[in-house]
Amino acid sequence: MRKVILTAFLFGSALVANAQDGKKVRLGFKLDPTIFWLQPQESGVERNSSRFGVSFGLMTDFLLDEDGRYAIASGLQISTAGSTLKYEAGKGLDAYKQAPTEYKLKTTYVEVPFALKLKTDVENVAAFWGQFGTYLGVPVRSRANVVGLNVNEDKVNVLRNIMPVNIGLQVGAGVEYPLGDKLTGLVGLTYRNGFIDATRNGKWDDGKVNMNSFALNLGLFF
Numbered sequence: 001m002r003k004v005i006l007t008a009f010l011f012g013s014a015l016v017a018n019a020q021d022g023k024k025v026r027l028g029f030k031l032d033p034t035i036f037w038l039q040p041q042e043s044g045v046e047r048n049s050s051r052f053g054v055s056f057g058l059m060t061d062f063l064l065d066e067d068g069r070y071a072i073a074s075g076l077q078i079s080t081a082g083s084t085l086k087y088e089a090g091k092g093l094d095a096y097k098q099a100p101t102e103y104k105l106k107t108t109y110v111e112v113p114f115a116l117k118l119k120t121d122v123e124n125v126a127a128f129w130g131q132f133g134t135y136l137g138v139p140v141r142s143r144a145n146v147v148g149l150n151v152n153e154d155k156v157n158v159l160r161n162i163m164p165v166n167i168g169l170q171v172g173a174g175v176e177y178p179l180g181d182k183l184t185g186l187v188g189l190t191y192r193n194g195f196i197d198a199t200r201n202g203k204w205d206d207g208k209v210n211m212n213s214f215a216l217n218l219g220l221f222f
Helices: 002-020
Strands: 025-040 045-049 051-063 070-087 101-119 127-148 152-157 166-178 184-194 209-221
Touching: 025 045, 025 184, 051 101, 051 209, 070 127, 070 209, 101 166, 166 209
Parallel strands: 025 070
Antiparallel strands: 025 051, 025 209, 045 070, 051 070, 070 101, 101 127, 127 152, 127 166, 166 184, 184 209
């Protein structure tokens, strides 16, 4: 997993560095405290709790006008997502489905967001921004603590039982504030609603389970 993350960050850094030569790209770093939750869509599966995690990585604004009011917001980030789900007997992974079982899932995704970003045209003071778009995530690690009537196992590798991609809706808004000649701080809120089943239905027999999140965005543009 470390090699995958390192390769992804090196690729993203090189891409952005090349684009910055044209003065049409803003580059920054972000750290987003995030609440993640898995949302079952069918009976037989219940969410017992959400998961607090962190998303971090690169922010990139590809500017569409000279004033920077319109941009394509993208980047590269790592998100540690998950939730706790309780399955009734007959559902869940084959090794544990004989009795009601609880799975505390923790999945790490490498993600690329893609959104249209609009910002107010205000110089030297706070500027408000909003964005609407999507994202693509690929799981690189997934573990589960499994607790049931006759089982209590920690850090069970369930990566092969997780869908290999995650795509969804992304909506966000916030404020940017200049902190110097070239440094700009960013604060905002972002909601994500997953479109794709996060757990493979053929493995879990759980219908559709969406991965959703609500994040506090904290970042710096350089």
